[in-house]
């Protein structure tokens with residue numbers, strides 16, 4: 001509904017012809033749809049209300065931390081899940097109330113924990129015994145009280161890409177579930193800490209209910225056990241991870257997640273929260289790129305379409321072999337006959353490939369395409385490799401559009417470089 005093809009104006013995103021943006025901004029250019037962000041957040045929330053679950057949404061900043069994205073999500077009532085001091089500062093900068101911020105992450109420095117204490121954020125998800133004791137010391141020294149949840153590694157295989165699984169035995173994340181109760185007990189006795197509950201997050205782009213249910217069942221058991229000891233457990237943070245349809249996956253609707261939570265944790269009188277990133281943001285963004293040129297290959301091998309976006313802009317295909325839909329912006333190409341093409345970027349790495357043997361209409365130089373579902377883990381993961389400045393970003397909503405980040409100036413790439421004095425001027 002937010003993307004459609006118009007016979008005259010070509011591909012339209014939230015009422016704005018993408019050709020207009022590409023012409024005025026040049027490519028590559030990211031486009032974020034505020035209306036899509038809103039609609040998805042509301043749909044997600046609705047799934048929980050329909051199950052009678054009160055649910056806080058702490059949007060995972062790492063998926064897309066642009067201030068404009070955060071402003072929209074703050075308006076939609078989201079808090080933030082952060083993993084660094086930088087993300088904490090960003091969330092505050094976007095006006096998200098510190099009480100609505102949860103700090104996750106496997107390696108928090110003293111400086112980051114002190115910042116969290118100083119801002120008095122809502123919750124810190126502690127991931128090791130060492131971190132728990134260190135946080136107790138820092139909070140005591142600062143005369144503060146940290147609200148703590150233990151992030152439990154439930155040893156559940158999320159059945160997703162290896163590089164985005166986080167809840168298995170041997171993954172670096174969370175506290176071994178068998179050790180968590182003893183540590184919770186210890187936390188309750190340590191100064192400077194208020195133990196409020198448990199957290200878990202087993203991975204990303206999860207497409208079935210079973211891993212969620214298995215993880216939450218384990219957490220529910222732990223909640224009951226801790227309470228039987230007389231320990232306070234008020235909150236459970238159910239993590240993120242809900243997958244989306246990139247290609248032809250049967251992505252579960254949010255009601256599946258709501259069901260898994262309701263059935264396991266729903267009757268335990270807990271404050272519940274989730275930390276979604278991808279589900280909210282991925283379908284709300286596209287990356288516009290133009291064809292630089294074509295390179296014919298021998299019979300039996302797909303020709304290359306070389307585009308002006310690359311793995312430094314969108315890293316996902318090169319990192320995870322991820323599949324992203326591609327739609328030409330021009331209306332005359334939309335219904336043309338397709339043939340297999342491989343779409344590649346100009347970066348000097350063989351992994352700089354966006355699509356192999358993809359059925360696409362006959363692209364010509366300067367034709368533009370939208371790479372879909374790039375609103376999450378897109379711009380945030382870009383680099384300036386090959387001295388390629390970061391692409392511009394635009395936000396659209398209701399037929400209006402505005403630049404939210406200009407294309408990076410080339411000079412800024414070396415603005416902070418300096419040459420050691422001993423090398424001299426010559």
Ligand code: LLP
Pocket residue numbers: 060063081104105164166201203204205239240241242275276277278279316320376377
């Ligand atoms: N909470 C925690 C503690 C996380 O580590 C993550 C993601 C999330 C929430 C949000 O997960 P989501 O709802 O977005 O699945 N760059 C990879 C994804 C890495 C996800 C890392 N953690 C990709 O492009 O697929």
